[in-house]
Amino acid sequence: MVINGEWDQRSLTISIKANCLTISLSVSGGAEVYSFDGEGRLWTALLDGVSYRRGLDGKLVAKWQTPGGGRDRCWLPPEKADELQAYIRKQVAGLLRALQDGQVRLDQPLPQQGLDDMRRAVAFDQQRIEADVARYHQVYKPVGILPPDQYMAVVLQATEGCAFNTCTFCDFYKSRPFRIKKPDEFSEHLLAVREFLGRGLSLRRTIFLGDANALVTPMNRLVPMFEAVHRVYDVQGLGGIYAFLDGFSGEKKSARDYHMLSEMGLERVYVGLESGNQELLNFLKKPGKAADAVKAVRAMKAGGVAVGVIVLLGAGGHTYSRAHVRYTIADINAMVLDLNDIVYFSELVETEGKAYVRDAYQASLRPLTEAERIAQAEAIEEGLQFSRRGGVPHISRYDIREFVY
Numbered sequence: 001m002v003i004n005g006e007w008d009q010r011s012l013t014i015s016i017k018a019n020c021l022t023i024s025l026s027v028s029g030g031a032e033v034y035s036f037d038g039e040g041r042l043w044t045a046l047l048d049g050v051s052y053r054r055g056l057d058g059k060l061v062a063k064w065q066t067p068g069g070g071r072d073r074c075w076l077p078p079e080k081a082d083e084l085q086a087y088i089r090k091q092v093a094g095l096l097r098a099l100q101d102g103q104v105r106l107d108q109p110l111p112q113q114g115l116d117d118m119r120r121a122v123a124f125d126q127q128r129i130e131a132d133v134a135r136y137h138q139v140y141k142p143v144g145i146l147p148p149d150q151y152m153a154v155v156l157q158a159t160e161g162c163a164f165n166t167c168t169f170c171d172f173y174k175s176r177p178f179r180i181k182k183p184d185e186f187s188e189h190l191l192a193v194r195e196f197l198g199r200g201l202s203l204r205r206t207i208f209l210g211d212a213n214a215l216v217t218p219m220n221r222l223v224p225m226f227e228a229v230h231r232v233y234d235v236q237g238l239g240g241i242y243a244f245l246d247g248f249s250g251e252k253k254s255a256r257d258y259h260m261l262s263e264m265g266l267e268r269v270y271v272g273l274e275s276g277n278q279e280l281l282n283f284l285k286k287p288g289k290a291a292d293a294v295k296a297v298r299a300m301k302a303g304g305v306a307v308g309v310i311v312l313l314g315a316g317g318h319t320y321s322r323a324h325v326r327y328t329i330a331d332i333n334a335m336v337l338d339l340n341d342i343v344y345f346s347e348l349v350e351t352e353g354k355a356y357v358r359d360a361y362q363a364s365l366r367p368l369t370e371a372e373r374i375a376q377a378e379a380i381e382e383g384l385q386f387s388r389r390g391g392v393p394h395i396s397r398y399d400i401r402e403f404v405y
């Protein structure tokens, strides 16, 4: 339901949905927009042309357009995040008071749910934020990364960490060893996540089985985990189960295994191919063979599970660029993707301290510029071929620096 009105000579829109509340206020020079989940947690905001997204861990990322038409981002320092949330709460509290005092003109009466949602947003104060973030850290080990279309998932950590942890360009899970949760522990985690999300669960769109390679879990342990998820969550209502499978030297599943998991709600598996060039994969210390990634994807597709294939743009700099493009095209074409699948181009992020930066320096690799990385993505995309019958997968960029859960 969308209600339009006027408050304090500013136009106002209140959108009340079953899963979120959104308030838009016109201000001099533009508009301010705030949205909240069912618990009253700030979810997104737009102020002064800067969009903000708050993660469940309490961190806020700000994104804006640069004058040249590009985009930039930064994570707010905690005090700035608190300041922003306090300002937004003050605005909503002011609106709530004005509504109660009859100082707001609306084109239709505000339903009780709208008032309740606003009260929850105001009540989600600093103390509540701190308690919520503390609870988040009890429920979750750090969620390293998700595919961009899964930022609104319910993450369920069936495993923790990465079973391989060797790739030089990736530091998401270096701080913890890989382990598969025991059945009781996983069941407790499922309940704890549900309790933590509370009414905010309705905003979540899918279920993501974490962490980096939950699907390396052997079938005799994975199937009971899927069953446990079904006992606690409405898997179909939430849009199914999604997961990463990364590195291919672990347990290999057959098309029959994937079919069974698909019957239990597995919708899509995200595969970190990175490159089709085996030499480059060796340089990156990525476990497994590129050919194994192709086989794994074909098994998934044959089992009725869609895939998201991730390609690492800029990996190996100029030295590997030609082979990277050539063999990546060949491998993706061999996967026989269709319109249910996704190809993600993820840019290599060369932050200090990553082993990749050291290795690239020692190998005298010349990095690709931003424009050359874009050209690399275009060159790969140009070489991809899809059947008319299957259709074309969605092809998109994946910026790991924008990840928020």
Ligand code: SF4
Pocket (backbone or CB within 6 Å): 162, 163, 164, 165, 166, 167, 170, 171, 172, 173, 212, 246, 247, 272, 286, 287
């Ligand atoms: S297998 Fe994936 S999650 Fe593990 S270290 Fe490599 S890129 Fe990172």
